[in-house]
Amino acid sequence: MCGITGFIQWSGDLTQDSELLVRMTDSIAHRGPDGSGTWISNPCAFGHRRLSVIDPENGAQPMIIHQEEEVYAIVYNGELYNAAELKDELIRRGHRFNTKCDTEVLLVSYIEWGPDCLDRLNGIFAFAIWDSVREQVFLARDRVGVKPLFYSYIDGTLIFGSEPKALLQHPKVEPVVGPDGLAEVFIVGPARTPGHGVYRNVSELKPGQAMVFNQGGLRTYTYWKLTSRPHEDNVEQTAAHLRDLLYDTVERQLISDVPVCSLLSGGLDSSALSAIAVEYYKQTGQGQIHTYSVDYVDNDRHFQSHSFQPGVDAPWIKRMHEELETKHHWIEFDTPELVEALDVSTQKRDLPGMADVDASLLLFCREIKKGATVAISGEAADEIFGGYPWFHREEMLNAGTFPWSVAPDMRAGLLSPEIREWIRPLEYLSDRYSDAVAEVPTLAEESGQESKMRIMSYLNITRFMPTLLDRKDRMSMGVGLEVRVPYTDHRLIDYVWNVPWSIKTTGNREKGILRKALEGVLPEDVLYRKKSPYPKTHNPNYLTAVKQQVLSILDEPSSPILPLVDIAKIRELASSPDASSNLPWFGQLMSGPQLFAYLAQVNYWLKEYNVAIR
Known part of the structure; x- marks a missing residue:
């Protein structure tokens, strides 16, 4: 790379x-x-x-x-x-x-x-x-x-x-x-x-x-785009073909003249890649695979379950690295490190990004780089197989906007009246959503539900997946670490794109066909574990730190973000008891602490890059 x-x-x-x-x-x-x-x-x-x-x-x-x-x-x-x-x-x-x-x-x-x-x-x-x-x-x-x-x-x-x-x-x-x-x-x-x-x-x-x-x-x-066509394979054939594709993809991506490791969260996607890698290394006599996981100081004390993060990862990581006999590295960060890394992660993206999710990934990659040059990671499986909760909720399927943008009024309300009038944010968002839906290559013979799920899949593959890939590229390459993402193999995406939703949810489970394809590869309890995303910090100290950072920015008259935002509204949010780690300010993806961290990133970006608004 x-x-x-x-x-x-x-x-x-x-x-x-x-x-x-x-x-x-x-x-x-x-x-x-x-x-x-x-x-x-x-x-x-x-x-x-x-x-x-x-x-x-x-x-x-x-x-x-x-x-x-x-x-x-x-x-x-x-x-x-x-x-x-x-x-x-x-x-x-x-x-x-x-x-x-x-x-x-x-x-x-x-x-x-x-x-x-x-x-x-x-x-x-x-x-x-x-x-x-x-x-x-x-x-x-x-x-x-x-x-x-x-x-x-x-x-x-x-x-x-x-x-x-x-x-x-x-x-x-x-x-x-x-x-x-x-x-x-x-x-x-x-x-x-x-x-x-x-x-x-x-x-x-x-x-x-x-x-x-x-x-x-x-x-x-x-030269290449998603193409819709009828899917001819039954459930068994689909699972078998997916398994063959995944094995071939992972084995190709393990080829390197420098050390390769695997990121392991204990979930379905990363556990599958780690298991296939371990099997391949044994077959080729390459020794023990190193695996890495990330967590935060005191997260076990402060964690609260919700639909996007139903459980903690640590027991499942231990379960898998012991099962696979990998050399595992537990990486843990504390609040001051995360806050400090917000600015650095903004530099790596050249833009404000995903707040603490960017910052922690940057720190994580920096630690991995000390022992490896190449890693494999499970990005994209949720987008192509339909793993996110928004694939399975009617109110989000019918929201008429991107599922990660379901609170646009609230976000628009953070802007100053002059900026709202200038950029017309809700109209802009609506136009971009309409553009995306118009691109979807549909099949005339598909039912209403299958057509709806194809649209949702398209939005995730072409809009949401790229931002995660961009995040992974920028944070990993920011420290000279190459991260390979086997689920993005175009043959796999092209095939799964045309698998009907009824087969994708085999067994009435999210990513059911992927689970079926991996039967015998993973222990059954891991195979059918509920999805858990990249972990966030739940420490209330993080909210305190980023909230204070934003309030200091608002107190500084030269802060470049001030003309862009509704200062009174942000102060009101900061003093509200609702500014907690469980309130989804930015749809289902950005909680209260992340909102304040994001605003701090925006201000840093405007100042550091000397951005002119015109």
């Missing part, structure tokens, strides 16, 4: 901009602590930071291949999980290789097949390739958006990078946010609209999109 950046312009001498390219590259040094490289050859300036995972001795980037008069150059962030098969085919077609790294496989694949190489890739990636034959730069992002790729197209110059901070180093890209950007921050969240970069003139290449830039201009196109 790595960080990439660069810019392309068809006029001028880019060699005069070498210092600018270095600054852009250095801004994402955390993504690649093992090496740095730049390459300038008109019209391209490419920068790269490397985290060595495969073939650490070779594979430096930018990688250049010369074929007589032809020149191809690549900067690439990601992993190809079918690199071995692609390499064998390319060798049969007459190509020779100088490294064992998948960067060379990707570049040679492009040389052989051009942009059509995307159809052959199994992996997570964001890359840019200079092609002297076609005189173009070709950029692409993986099918479900595991790896980020932001860009700006200003005055004929294309500027790109793994993170907005790289673009913001370029003098043509300014930290300006307009009404749509503010609506993304305050009302659409936590899930950004696909392609929206929040900053003015900053966009994100969407999952499954590619881009061609030549002297004729800029063109983006979709």
